[in-house]
């Protein structure tokens with residue numbers, strides 16, 4: 001196995017051009033923390049971002065940061081915090097679930113479109129991505145987007161590259177919009193609600209004028225009784241006011257209690273990374289996205305035939321689900337329930353034999369599959385980047 | 395140099411009768427517009443200096459009609475220019491002689507509103523404002539608010555990834571669309587996204603938003619609706635100079651305050667707008683900011699106090715709060731009618747470059763110098779909070795020499811925007827207007843990569859073919 005770790009975009013171009021000429025598949029790697037995610041590929045050559053780690057631009061007053069792909073996420077988070085700023089999308093960290101170590105890179109965060117609880121208010125990683133540079137499958141350095149807040153110049157390849165899991169190119173620079181860190185983050189919680197009622201409560205909060213930045217429900221099976229969590233953030237006086245208004249708004253659902261700020265922070269961390277489902281490690285983990293109002297239904301349907309534990313984020317629209325029977329059959333059940341409600345299910349964690357047999361992502365309908373195959377060929381004509389990682393045919 | 399159009403395909407022109415007959419079999423008679431008089435309403439958009447008469451105009455009422463028309467056009471190699479309301483400022487909806495216009499304006503119904511999911515499914519020809527109006531009774535709204543929102547359609551907003559004053563807080567079109575029904579050129583109907591977030595696979599939705607009608611025709615959309623804040627208050631801040639106003643914007647944002655909107659007007663604009671809308675703008679200032687805060691009364695007060703503190707440090711000369719809904723509406727009416735009011739005093743072209751916030755004052759100054767060097771006047775009115783500049787270059791459309799100067803000045807300004815780290819267009823799109831400037835922002839290989847992506851959807855260049863990419867050195871099948 002050979003590992004290439006270019007130190008510049010130009011070097012990366014040369015490596016890719018050579019691999020393309022030989023039609024040698026390349027595993028695109030950051031720090032390897034998410035090796036257990038996605039379809040398991042086996043490659044001779046690895047193209048790693050480990051030697052491209054610089055922050056290339058940071059203008060706090062302009063709310064923009066650019067970095068090479070191998071820049072560790074924790075370094076970026078620390079740098080932003082020094083200026084009381086942060087990434088709006090609250091990137092989730094897969095290490096607790098996947099049991100991996102090493103430092104996640106900003107390139108992998110972009111490649112996987114990793115977004116946490118604030119997705120419902122601050123958008124996804126993709127929404128925050130202003131620009132990318134990448135090496136396409138011809139070995140050419142391509143740029144799309146830029147560093148300004150609004151940009152509709154040409155086709156938006158940024159959106160394609162963010163979330164492509166390294167199958168369309170090797171990112172060499174990513175630029176994100178950042179936001180001021182809220183001065184206070186506070187959490188309300190309600191206890192003892194059923195899934196259906198909890199999601200109704202979250203929906204009432206999200207449909208209120210009080211700017212909710214997190215809306216999750218941990219059913220009793222997760223432990224510690226059923227807990228419904230609502231997060232608000234901003235200037236302290238405003239947060240205090242909104243907490244009060246929300247408590248009266250939610251009266252019908254019980255007495256909402258304000259959590260101590262650090263207890264709240266820890267809980268949101270656990271929700272973001274789904275650590276509450278990390279153990280036992282032999283369980284398969286699914287991440288299901290559906291319409292919030294359908295969330296409780298989807299989970300209940302799955303539970304009819306599969307022994308599962310789950311919790312909700314995104315106001316009910318995101319279901320994290322752990323089940324013991326990881327098999328093609330259970331995958332079919334989960335996908336059928338999700339599809340009927342509208343949405344999709346991603347297999348995040350499973351034993352390798354299951355990952356080899358079950359599609360990690362919902363297989364697309366034929367017309368979309370054709371477009372995806374076309375897009376892959378347009379960016380990576382020799383099919384060398386992470387083949388098979390997202391879908392068997394890509 | 396005036397903007398070039400491709401030479402019409404004589405073979406297609408020669409087959410016009412046959413093409414009209416074919417189309418006539420696919421849609422109701424009133425949906426097919428063939429007479430020259432009626433076609434004239436579609437020969438341009440808001441870039442009125444350019445116009446071309448299309449072969450015909452088709453205004454379908456259903457997705458399946460759109461599908462049938464596209465399939466027919468693909469089979470017969472007829473070009474198609476998708477159209478919403480035709481308010482594009484970039485010439486994005488301007489037809490060409492050998493193309494049909496495919497307009498979605500008849501598909502204007504709200505299909506479903508789900509307050510629990512905070513989504514609405516709409517037909518793409520619905521106007522932007524109609525979406526907000528349809529959900530207002532529950533206190534909800536659709537956030538992206540182009541000044542043209544009374545007329546422009548969700549289809550056009552998706553085509554251009556349009557923005558508006560309130561996008562500073564709520565994001566532009568791409569951040570507020572969850573799904574579309576897209577008809578591909580071969581007639582295939584695809585559902586992309588839906589009421590859930592983040593679809594698996596490549597982000598086709600993100601690619602389609604802002605693709606300027608080159609990838610397919612959007613017939614329906616799932617949009618995100620939001621609950622409006624308890625209250626909102628626009629406040630006017632007057633400064634002696636544009637530089638002070640620009641620096642104040644940077645300072646407010648730099649302090650971690652993100653108001654809902656920060657809009658900028660220079661002296662020229664204030665005079666034009668006040669003369670038209672009587673919005674109560676002060677006339678003795680050199681530049682004006684409209685800053686909107688929202689929330690409860692107490693929250694707004696606190697936020698305003700912070701902003702006023704910063705503005706005072708930047709020598710603000712005049713502060714006027716709105717004290718009633720009517721005053722607030724007047725302030726916004728002035729801003730939203732700025733283009734229209736300008737159009738009454740002169741012809742104009744509107745530039746749309748976006749620059750890093752720290753460059754605002756500098757680019758404003760340079761814009762003034764550039765336009766003056768061509769002997770023309772400029773009015774600046776724009777979304778300052780996100781650096782999205784809109785210099786309106788005033789000229790006389792009947793004077794070809796002046797038009798050439800206005801276009802040259804616009805070009806110089808946009809080049810400067812790119813030079814300081816910005817881009818050619820922040821929300822209006824490339825269309826024909828900025829098509830030939832694309833090489834200032836992109837390398838040839840970047841454009842080729844975009845064209846290869848385009849070719850996945852439209853290898854024969856039939857969909858809105860004269861737009862976005864320079865006419866020379868194109869990737870062809």
Ligand SMILES: Cc1cc2nc3c(=O)[nH]c(=O)nc-3n(C[C@H](O)[C@H](O)[C@H](O)COP(=O)(O)OP(=O)(O)OC[C@H]3O[C@@H](n4cnc5c(N)ncnc54)[C@H](O)[C@@H]3O)c2cc1C
Pocket residue numbers: 001027028029030031032033034035036037038039040041042043044045046049069070105107108109111112165166167169170171172386389
């Ligand atoms: C000998 C060998 C054995 C392997 N065994 C396994 C195995 O047992 N299980 C398994 O799952 N995989 C295995 N792999 C595959 C491989 O480790 C990863 O799947 C892949 O290389 C990237 O994963 P990562 O964990 O490094 O990703 P991370 O660095 O965590 O990145 C996550 C995702 O982002 C992408 N990414 C990261 N940086 C960039 C960038 N700059 N540009 C574009 N995309 C980027 C990655 O490709 C990946 O899709 C093996 C590979 C080899 C060579």
Ligand SMILES: Cc1cc2nc3c(=O)[nH]c(=O)nc-3n(C[C@H](O)[C@H](O)[C@H](O)COP(=O)(O)OP(=O)(O)OC[C@H]3O[C@@H](n4cnc5c(N)ncnc54)[C@H](O)[C@@H]3O)c2cc1C
Pocket residue numbers: 439440475476477478479480481482483486487498518539540541542545546547548549550551552553554555556557558559606607608610611612613733734821822858
């Ligand atoms: C006075 C005035 C003020 C304006 N203010 C703003 C503003 O504040 N912010 C802003 O962003 N813009 C603004 N604009 C520009 C314009 O209104 C927007 O670009 C708007 O989104 C265009 O919508 P439309 O329905 O008129 O689309 P059109 O002009 O008809 O079309 C726009 C583009 O979308 C494509 N398109 C149309 N329908 C479809 C479809 N069904 N499927 C695929 N593609 C399609 C077209 O081919 C074209 O490329 C303003 C324009 C005017 C005249």
